[in-house]
Structures are given as C-alpha cells and as structure tokens.
Amino acid sequence: MSRDFIPPAKPIIGDDERWAVDAVLATGQLAQGSEVASFEEEFSQVLLDGRAAVAVNSGTSGLHLGLLAAGVGPGDEVIVPSFTFAATANSVALTGATPIFADIDIDSFTLDPASVESCITDNTVGIMPVHLYGHPFHVDAIVEVATRHGVKVFEDAAQAHGAAVNGRKVGTFGDFAMFSLYPTKNMTSGEGGMVSTGLTDVERRLRLLRNQGMERQYENELVGFNCRMTNIHAAIGRVQLTKVGAWTRTRQENAAFFDANLAGVITPSVADGYEHVYHQYTIRVPEGRDDFARALKQEYGVGSGIYYPIPNHRLAPFKTGDDLPVTEEAASSVLSLPVHPSLSQDDLERIVEAVNKLAKAGS
Structure with a gap:
C-alpha cells in the first residue's frame, strides 16, 4: 500500500483549463470581458436555476459588495455564525455594520434558528447564514424567522456549489448569495467569487460596485471598487463548471x-x-x-x-x-x-x- 501523503484538499487543474487560459492570452483581452459574461450566464444556468450571477475577484469581495448592494451600512446589525471563516464577519464589518454572533446546532454546524431569533434587535437588518462544509443551513426555519421580523437573508454559499434543499439550489433563497471560487473549493477559477441575486436593483448595484461605480466608462454613478474578475480567471471557471x-x-x-x-x-x-x-x-x-x-x-x-x-x-x-x-x-x-x-x-x-x-x- 502506498505511503504517499494524502492531502486534505487537492485542486484539479488539467489540460482543458490550460488551453482555455492560452486561448484568452492569445486574444490579448485579459481584463473583464466576454469570458466573464459567458461564465456568469453559464454559472446561472448550471447552479442557480437561472438566477442572475455577477462575477467578482474573490469570495470576500462578493460578500462585501453584496451587503453594500443590499443597503447594509453603519448602524446596522447582521446576524452571522461565529463558527465559520472570518470572511463572513469581516464582510459585515467592512460595510460599517456590526456582526452579531449566534450559536449553531451540532448536527449541521449551521446557525441555530432559535439562537438567531434571540439575537434580533431593532438594529438587525439581515441574517447571513453559512452553508457550512457544503451542507445547507436550516433554510425554512431561518427564512421564517427573517420574514416574521422583517429582516433580509444573505447566503454565504462559499462552500456549497450545487447543494440543494428539497431540489432547490442554494443561492436562490436570499436577497443575494456568494460562492467562493478559491482553489480548494469544489470548483475554482484560480481565485474569484460569484454573487447571485433575484433582485434587479441589487444586481445592478453589484455590477456598479465591482467596477469603480460605473456601467459606462468614465460615467461613475457611485463610489465603487476594483473587484472585477479577469477573462483569464473566467476561462478557468467555465471549464471547471463543466466538471x-x-x-x-x-x-x-x-x-x-x-x-x-x-x-x-x-x-x-x-x-x-x-x-x-x-x-x-x-x-x-x-x-x-x-x-x-x-x-x-x-x-x-x-x-x-x-x-x-x-x-x-x-x-x-x-x-x-x-x-x-x-x-x-x-x-x-x-x-x-x-x-x-x-x-x-x-x-x-x-x-x-x-x-x-x-x-x-x-x-
């Protein structure tokens, strides 16, 4: 029996991904462009049942911009799990809002709806559960709590590409959802993230925020960021999406x-x-x-x-x-x-x- 080390994670990059990158390099069009647009459309169809997808340069950017696009800011509170990667809480803090930590249940490692409800205050604007390890959070119960208290649900789906609840894909339950495309995730674009939303106003603000606040060059509509995905990364992601x-x-x-x-x-x-x-x-x-x-x-x-x-x-x-x-x-x-x-x-x-x-x- 082989005694070679068995790594805990192993990104899979093959000839198809290398050829796709070479094809982009040959065009000379390396920044956000047609490859990114195609990746967004294909991601939408394969993993989101047609819900809009917006590509960004990292999963953390996706959470941050998603929260901003949903109107979260200073003075607000967003309930999050403490048992997760720090990017979840970081993204809330980066908007000027305050992350409020709720407990989890030990079976799913995801937010305990009763603990979430106990954290709600007059300043709560949203709940951001994590589909941790690829297991969806308690969707029905969390959505019910959010609806009853008039707050929004934001999905951290960084680890949950293709996960589903009663046949419905994760990423289609909240005002927005974020999927990470980091190398160790279930699929990768080398580095990047994808944000899904069913709200046209949130989608448009996401597209503005990732691109310096402009839809048309030099016609800046708001203060934005440079969080674009490149055609190179999108080309890798498009191949990985088929696998x-x-x-x-x-x-x-x-x-x-x-x-x-x-x-x-x-x-x-x-x-x-x-x-x-x-x-x-x-x-x-x-x-x-x-x-x-x-x-x-x-x-x-x-x-x-x-x-x-x-x-x-x-x-x-x-x-x-x-x-x-x-x-x-x-x-x-x-x-x-x-x-x-x-x-x-x-x-x-x-x-x-x-x-x-x-x-x-x-x-």
Whole structure:
C-alpha cells in the first residue's frame, strides 16, 4: 500500500483549463470581458436555476459588495455564525455594520434558528447564514424567522456549489448569495467569487460596485471598487463548471464510503431533503482531537484540517463576551478528512483504517 501523503484538499487543474487560459492570452483581452459574461450566464444556468450571477475577484469581495448592494451600512446589525471563516464577519464589518454572533446546532454546524431569533434587535437588518462544509443551513426555519421580523437573508454559499434543499439550489433563497471560487473549493477559477441575486436593483448595484461605480466608462454613478474578475480567471471557471457535477458525485460517493466504514468517531449527518456537496467531510473527535490529527499525519500520512479552531467571537477584531457553547464544542472537536475527487479506493481504505485504529486506541 502506498505511503504517499494524502492531502486534505487537492485542486484539479488539467489540460482543458490550460488551453482555455492560452486561448484568452492569445486574444490579448485579459481584463473583464466576454469570458466573464459567458461564465456568469453559464454559472446561472448550471447552479442557480437561472438566477442572475455577477462575477467578482474573490469570495470576500462578493460578500462585501453584496451587503453594500443590499443597503447594509453603519448602524446596522447582521446576524452571522461565529463558527465559520472570518470572511463572513469581516464582510459585515467592512460595510460599517456590526456582526452579531449566534450559536449553531451540532448536527449541521449551521446557525441555530432559535439562537438567531434571540439575537434580533431593532438594529438587525439581515441574517447571513453559512452553508457550512457544503451542507445547507436550516433554510425554512431561518427564512421564517427573517420574514416574521422583517429582516433580509444573505447566503454565504462559499462552500456549497450545487447543494440543494428539497431540489432547490442554494443561492436562490436570499436577497443575494456568494460562492467562493478559491482553489480548494469544489470548483475554482484560480481565485474569484460569484454573487447571485433575484433582485434587479441589487444586481445592478453589484455590477456598479465591482467596477469603480460605473456601467459606462468614465460615467461613475457611485463610489465603487476594483473587484472585477479577469477573462483569464473566467476561462478557468467555465471549464471547471463543466466538471463540478461529476466531482460532486465523487465527493458524495467518498462520503458514503466513510459513513459506512468509519467507527469510533461522530460522522456528519445530512438533514432530510438536503443535498450535501461535501466541500469537507467533517467528523467530530470529542477527546484529543489535536493529537488525533497529528497522529493521522505522522503515523499514517493522512492530512486533515480543523475548520475552525478559533470561533470568530474570540478573534481579536471581534472579541465579545458571547456565550456560544455549541460553537465552542464544535471548535474543539471537528476534524475534516480528505474527501476530494482525486482520492483512490486505496486512499479511502487507508483513511478509514487510520481513523478507526486511532479511534480504537483512544477509546
């Protein structure tokens, strides 16, 4: 059996992507142009059931511009999970608004609707849940809370390309949604993000904000940013978009193998009617998680990741006295195993063997 290191993530870039980039380079039209427009249209059709898509230069830019386009600003509060990457809270803070941290439930690792409701104040303008690890958040319950209190829903779908709830794609539930196209995501454009919206006014403001506030050159309508995607990145994304469906099925098959064979750890659950796309396959190791991860790597050559060891409400820019016990429990016990499409059957069996032996030794 091979003892080559099994990485926790592995971007897949092939000849098709290289040829697509070469074709753009040959045109000399490198900045935002026809490739970006085509990528937006194709992303809309493949992953958003036709909802408008606006390409930007990163996922964080997508969240930031989405919030600005939705009218979020100083004095506002947006409820977010603390158990997520800091970009979620950063994007709220960058608008001048305040991120308010709610707790999660331990089964889905996504926002607990009851905790969200307890955080709502007169200053709350929105809720920004995360479809964490590729599992959708509690869509019906969160939307119901938002509707009852007259606040908006913004989807952080950075890790959830193609995930769905009762057949409806994520990215189609909120005023806007953001998909990351970072190299380790389920598909990539090299770097970039895609923002979806069903609101024409939000879409137009997104397009203005990403391009210095102008639709026509030199006719600036508002203060904007340079957050454009290049044709080069869009060309990569267009190729990846043709492959992400098959890659997702492989991720789901790999996850099913783990579900059937792992023992001694808490495997991820999937809610009824929810389609999980397994950006991460995240187990819980209630005791000795860090030692477990170290042994996986050193003794078995199996990489893993801890997403996320420090909750946002304990990070220096956001430090609060919030009591978020489930968030703390998750941060101390989660461990993401390799689930990417490049794994061989031997890799899958080796991961199972390693996890089961370590779990048994620690029991």
